[in-house]
Amino acid sequence: MITVSPPPPAGTIIHRPDWLVKPSGQDLAEYYPARAARHDISGKATIRCDVMVDGRLDGCMVLEESPTGEHFGDAALKMASKFQMTKPDLNGPPASVTIPLVFRPPETRAMILPDKEAMQFMMGAAAGVAAIALTLLLVLIWGLDRYNTRAAERRPKGKP
Secondary structure, rough: EEEEEOOOOOOEOOOOOOOOEEEOHHHHHHHHOOOHHHHHOOOOEEEEEEEOOOOOOEEEEEEEEOOOOOHHHHHHHHHHHHHHHHHOOOOOOOOEEEEEEEEOOOOOOOOOOOOOHHHHHHHHHHHHHHHHHHHHHHHHHHHHHHHHOOOOOOOOOOOO
16 A cells, blocks of 8 residues: 655545545446456545535545556546536635545456367357258158148049
8 A cells, every 4th residue: 555645634634524525436436446446456546635615536646456567546536527506615724625536347247259270169069059950840740741641542533
């Protein structure tokens, strides 16, 4: 875990922000560090931002991130623009907010497709099964026809 030592905050720290807008799951997936996503790595980052009069965040900095080198802090900074608080009471000193973020790898719902060789094998197998089924059907039809022909020959003349 890497810890960055920022200067102490000047003013009020908002401990329980009332978020008007927060990042969506799609935003988290969009900003998820690419290398971490490829290697199925989870991470954390904590940022501190100044709160503007309209509730948007500015002047954000990474307080800590883990694991080191996976860029979760950078991802958290990029997502800061997706946050907006309800308008804070800023009659007093400037305010800041600390935001801890937890990153979990996006779920992949990828379908595993067979390679070309496996597809050719499956197509060949399907063709073989179809040929066997057709042969059996023809044998069944021939057998029924033969049975009906012999049954007709055995019937006495004049009876249906």
